[in-house]
Amino acid sequence: MQDDWIQVDDLYFNRGSKVIFSGINLKLRKGKITALLGPSGTGKTTLLHLLGGQLQPIRGSVKVFGKEVPKLSRNALFKLRSRMGVLFQSGALFTDMSVFDNVAFPLRVHTPLPESMIQDLVLIKLEAVGLRGARDLMPIELSGGMARRVALARAIALDPELLMYDEPFAGQDPISMGVLVQLVKRLNKTLGLTSVIVSHDLAETLSIADYAYILAGGKIIAEGTPAELEASQQENVRQFIGGLPDGPVAFNYPSASFADDLFAKKEVDHA
């Protein structure tokens, strides 16, 4: 029971007429790193928003720390979120605050700690991501990789129990990516976090994940440990893991045949 403290059951979600999830189930185990993998546009980030209560499902259950997120009041939801951390894809740093103030922000609003203690804690978090020396810089002065590391320091400022990473490795240079991969693993181990990583950087994510789900077509098409997924003979899993262009997972957005579109264009011209 305690091990599956974050659980999604029979979840349905649409964006307009587009079906994003049709009956997915998953469990995040405490203290483990769980990866949500899948092609672009399959709703991985949407799933994080559903876990954080920023979106409401059409049907189904989303339980975080044993609480039914869609049914929480606004105040209860904000209280629950103070136990979570999110690393946004863009970093989402507050542009009117310095690096130091960004990391100090959650501590200042959620704790009664004196400023001297907040300063120590912020420096510890910034040291953990290797950016103690950048504490006086403004977000506009940071590179993309640095901004994401500052955002990570901010996300762990309150020592959350659940940390959600949205594409943490996207667009990183090899050194930054290597550092981030090790950082995520180290933080999870030393802080005893439960982590969810949404990514399509397979090699890096699978190298640190304890368990992974692959999403496609609104459903979970496979789940298991990285070793189990890599050994899977399931056709769509093989296509995704191997990065193959042909297979059951379509690369093209659904459309009429190319020939139909071209002839339709000519008819318009003639008309």
Place this chain on the structure above:
Amino acid sequence: MLDWLAGLGRQGVQLTHALGRSGLFLFQALAGLPRSREAFTLWLNQVYSVGVLSLIIILVSGLFIGMVLGLQGYTILVDFGAQQALGQMVALSLTRELAPVVAALLFAGRAGSALTAEIGLMKATEQLASLEMIGVDPLRRIVAPRLFAGFFALPVLTIIFTCVGIGGGWLVGVDWLGVDAGAFWSNMQASVSFSHDVLNGVIKSWVFAFVVTWIAVYQGYDLVPTSEGISRATTRTVVYSSLAVLGLDFVLTALMFSNL
């Protein structure tokens, strides 16, 4: 015909939906006003941003509008030998109508559009989502201080506009065209009633402040988070605010000043 009716119905439903959403948004923002020293600091920062930074445009516009009023008023009144009533004319025009309306229109253009763009950019760069996930309600932290700063700043700006406008009228009427200074001030003092003219002008500007700031923050919070979405929302803020100010001005004038 059926398509037209369906389209009309769809627009009606969308409008009702938007009105409901904006009403709920306003209620949550007003109810969520934090009561702490930090909230006061946030409010004060926004008063600086929407109020103090709008001062230049208010001062310059107020001065020129007062000067134009002085010149036009003198040209008309002098034909009747009534140029001594210039002070009365300038002061009544400004306190009752021009200052609340023009200050609100300028406020919508300067501060309203800036509020929409700022909140919209925060939404587009996921800063609002980030606040939510840190467990901080953006309606309390971002929207409420801006709303209350707007409610406070515009009436103050309107009073400043009126004073500077009267100064502009005095410069042209007394200093340039030679209207008697004593007559200018004493006629103004005799005819402008504090409760009827000044207070009603301030009430008008407070109503405009409420509407303009509400439209501006709601448009920013509700926009489509793209560059085009921000541009459209900023335009909507200025257009909706201007129309609302002009429409409400007629209603308020009818309620306050007509003796029907």
